[in-house]
Amino acid sequence: MKVEEIDAAEQMGEVGRILLERNRKKGILIHTLQAIQEDNGYLPEDVLRRLSKKLDLPLAEIYSVASFYKQFHFSPRGRKVVRVCMGTACYVRGSKKVLSTLEERFNIKAGETTEDLAMTLETVGCIGCCGLAPVSTVNKNVVGEIGSKKLNELIKTIKRDKDGEAKEHKGS
Ligand code: FES
Numbered sequence: 557m558k559v560e561e562i563d564a565a566e567q568m569g570e571v572g573r574i575l576l577e578r579n580r581k582k583g584i585l586i587h588t589l590q591a592i593q594e595d596n597g598y599l600p601e602d603v604l605r606r607l608s609k610k611l612d613l614p615l616a617e618i619y620s621v622a623s624f625y626k627q628f629h630f631s632p633r634g635r636k637v638v639r640v641c642m643g644t645a646c647y648v649r650g651s652k653k654v655l656s657t658l659e660e661r662f663n664i665k666a667g668e669t670t671e672d673l674a675m676t677l678e679t680v681g682c683i684g685c686c687g688l689a690p691v692s693t694v695n696k697n698v699v700g701e702i703g704s705k706k707l708n709e710l711i712k713t714i715k716r717d718k719d720g721e722a723k724e725h726k727g728s
Pocket of ligand 1: 641642643644645646647681682683684685686687689691
């Protein structure tokens with residue numbers, strides 16, 4: 557416990573103790589949410605309910621904390637997360653077309669995930685690679701200078717992964 561914490565607890569008595577305990581739980585909460593998302597790709601409700609009991613924190617409070625951070629997701633994510641940059645340089649060089657083509661080909665809108673979980677499609681602000689505009693990221697990789705050829709390759713890769721996955725399931 558830090559010196560300031562001891563002082564606060566001593567000065568404020570029971571209220572200070574409760575506040576310190578809540579802060580401690582919140583610190584644990586963020587790390588635990590990160591671990592849950594790492595394992596599942598998102599924050600499943602049943603896991604959050606169990607966490608709520610374990611930490612003795614209301615579920616609403618857990619949701620409130622998790623919603624504050626953009627990094628947390630509450631529904632399953634696609635195996636490929638494609639983020640189309642809509643920053644000025646990319647927009648001027650055709651990112652709107654990239655986005656609309658992906659939306660059409662996978663029959664989803666930005667912010668959605670395909671039913672088979674092959675892809676989540678999102679938009680993003682400038683990611684600092686303006687010289688390669690129009691740019692998208694696919695999971696952690698940056699794909700730059702996306703013309704129709706690269707876009708078709710990207711679509712094929714996502715569809716191929718989807719088919720490969722289906723075959724694996726059939727085989728098993
Ligand atoms: S505007 Fe897209 S990378 Fe900068």
